[in-house]
Amino acid sequence: MVVAGIDEAGRGPVVGPMVLAIVAGNEKALRALGVRDSKELSRKARERLYPLILKSAECVNYVVLEPHVIDEWAASHKLNLLEAEEAAKLMRLCDADVYYVDSPDPKPERFSELLSRMSGRRVVAMNKAERVPQVAAASIVAKVVRDRLVDMLRSEMGDFGSGYPSDSKTISALRSGKIAVECIRHSWGTLKRLKGDGQSMVQ
Structure with a gap:
């Protein structure tokens, strides 16, 4: 039986894209590599595992969702639906x-039903699904791809921190107008609060 896992990286940041990845492969082979939730691994470890996953897996793919796309769906509170549509494509x-x-839904059975209906495939949605090796591998792929994309943004705009709302360096960069508008998720409450305080240089 062929098993695939799907996970994302970058759902929460106010800056940069979200990446959704899929990995299909042998459970034992992936476990032997030492895959686990990308959040539990250092960047060095993720970068080491990334090419090993590509070599070991039967199929790997991903999609990059830019901030303007996320904004379109988040504005109508349909970010889970966007994630489901992109997962179905993968x-x-x-x-x-x-x-x-x-x-992404606190009720996994509801997301399972939605994605199964959209894809016509057998889907098992879970909270903390990274305990499934294929999902853990997908989380690593998504995180590595996103980290590299954010590195490219930093090389163009300077260090703006992690891009997460909890990062003071990111907030400072937003206030100063250091970050290009197309790289920002304008639907996020973080930006709205800064504008309300008169502190954001983003138009």
Whole structure:
């Protein structure tokens, strides 16, 4: 039986894209590599595992969702639906008998039903799904790809921190207008609060 896993990186930041990845592969082979939730690994460890996953897996793919796309869906509170649509597209690129997905919905069974209906595939959505090796591998792929994209943004605009709302360096960069508008998620409450305080240089 072919098993695939799907996970994302960068759902929460106010700056930069979100990346959704899929990995289909042998459980034992992926476990042998030492895959686990990308948040539990250092960047060095993720970068080391990334090419090993690409070599070991039967199928790997990902999609990059830019801030303006996220804004369009988040503005109408449909970010989960966007994630489901993009996951369904990835599933069509990687054939498997079952797809394990890290659920963005606090009720995983609801996300399972939605994605199964959209894709016509067997889907098991779970909270903390990274315990499934294929999902853990997908989380690593998504995180590595996103980190590299954010590095490119930093090389163009200077160090703006992690891009997360909790990062004071990111907030300072938003206030100073250091970050290009197309790289910012304007629907995020962080930006709205800064504008309300008269502290944001972003138009």
